[in-house]
Amino acid sequence: MRLSGRSAIAALGLFMASVLPALAVEVTDVTGRKVDVNVPARHVILGEGRQIYFLAALDKENPFQHVVGWRDDLPKADPESYAAYLEKYPEIAKLATFGGMKDGTFDIEQAVALKPDVIVMNLDAKTATEEAGYIEKLAKLGIPLVYVDFREKPMENTEPSMRIMGTLMGKEKVAEDFIAFRAEAIRKVTDTLEKNAPKKPLVFVERAGGYSDDCCMSFGNENFGRMVEIAGGTNMARDIIPGTFGSVNPEQIIASNPDQVIITGGMWEAYVPGGNWVGVGYGADLQEAHRKLENLTKRPAFTGIKAVNDGEIHAIWHQFYNNPYQFVAIQQIAKWLHPDLFKDLDPEATFKQLHERFLPLAYKPGYFVSLKDE
Structure with missing residues (x-):
């Protein structure tokens, strides 16, 4: 042969x-x-x-x-x-x-x-x-x-x-190619923000919302908290949580009145069967994820806040917090925070290109959902 x-x-x-x-x-x-x-x-x-x-x-x-x-x-x-x-x-x-x-x-x-x-x-x-x-x-x-x-x-x-x-x-060459791909994807966000200097919305990121009845885990000055800052927002918890991970109480969320809320989620049936978590991820059912995301807005911590009133509630794949694909999350967050500035930015296309160039799996959508989506 x-x-x-x-x-x-x-x-x-x-x-x-x-x-x-x-x-x-x-x-x-x-x-x-x-x-x-x-x-x-x-x-x-x-x-x-x-x-x-x-x-x-x-x-x-x-x-x-x-x-x-x-x-x-x-x-x-x-x-x-x-x-x-x-x-x-x-x-x-x-x-x-x-x-x-x-x-x-x-x-x-x-x-x-x-x-x-x-x-x-x-x-x-x-x-x-x-x-x-x-x-x-x-x-x-x-x-x-x-x-x-x-x-x-x-x-x-x-x-x-x-x-x-x-x-x-x-695999040194592949690693450098990946690093360059990641850097270019982030520059598409940071260059636009530097050029336009938009007003930064206040963003609350809830870590694994609905995973438990407690509210609310979040991020300090790193991980998703830092991604929000890179994407042109102000992380609500950056001055509350001294490190990467921590919690804020419901009263702090209501008092801060964030402009937007981003909740991380995943398919956690094995950990919390029938839980209120938002099941976004590889090939997820976004209609069901949308329903569960809307249910999370009814908790006391979100009572009357601007983000709920304006429908600026979003969910994103939790595992972006633990892998090198976080540049895709930065693009998506930027698109939520500044839709007019980033109307031509396509995070789905970026993620699909990542799969085509570097990953062995074919891409399947399902990683993001917003109450603004139909």
């Missing part, structure tokens, strides 16, 4: 990867730790299942080919994406799964038995990892652990985290 040119190149790449020895390099992770890792890594443990979001952006053909284990969160936190990956790569059903560092259910003996070249951990697991002494225990066995971050300070750490992963996986 004669291979096509593209297939031959891919086959050659796989052959070369299998016969060339790994090269020991020093990697500096997002905490500043210098870690020696053999690259490209051929056996990787993902400390969180949702880390596939950035691994997929580096390997469009088969992002799982070097994954030997991962945390068990993706089927619960993002079941639609998991189902799509499972359909395309059925072998992932057999991957070893782990609990989390923070909840103390990570099985280090199981991890060691898989003989990984590297374990990739999110920055938010750092304290738990250190308290358990995992870094030292793994180091004695020659297993390096590297921290990346797309959650705590994503606007600061996304680029270095993608470069770290590019180095680990031998």
Whole structure:
């Protein structure tokens, strides 16, 4: 059988990867730790299942080919994406799964038995990892652990985290292409705002609205809070929440009287069956999401506020808070906050282009919904 040119190149790449020895390099992770890792890594443990979001952006053909284990969160936190990956790569059903560092259910003996070249951990697991002494225990066995971050300070750490992963996986060029694509998508927002200097609406971002009966989790000066600022708004909670995550009380929302409200949501049936969360995400039912979004406006915290009266209530995929695709969220938020300025900006097209250029899955809409939508 004669291979096509593209297939031959891919086959050659796989052959070369299998016969060339790994090269020991020093990697500096997002905490500043210098870690020696053999690259490209051929056996990787993902400390969180949702880390596939950035691994997929580096390997469009088969992002799982070097994954030997991962945390068990993706089927619960993002079941639609998991189902799509499972359909395309059925072998992932057999991957070893782990609990989390923070909840103390990570099985280090199981991890060691898989003989990984590297374990990739999110920055938010750092304290738990250190308290358990995992870094030292793994180091004695020659297993390096590297921290990346797309959650705590994503606007600061996304680029270095993608470069770290590019180095680990031998995908440096793809990582740089992705970083350039992301930067250009953000510039389409920031250049327009700099040129026009519009008035900034006051925005309240509710984290996982309807996930519980409590109100209201939000974001401080990073993550979605920072995305709002980049998109030309003022984050209501920036002076209330000192760090990235925290809560505001209903009275604060009513007193602040935000111009717009953005609620993060997802399909969380596995966590909160029949919950009031807004089920946006990969291929979501936007009519049902619209209905649930409207129901959330009836809570006491939203009584009489300007955003409700003007219908400026929106929902956005929660997982933008934990992956390098957050530039799509910035574009969508900018379009909600300044519809006249960004009438020609198309976040859906940006996200579709991301899938076509970098990701193994075909794009499906469903990530955004607004009460202004029909």
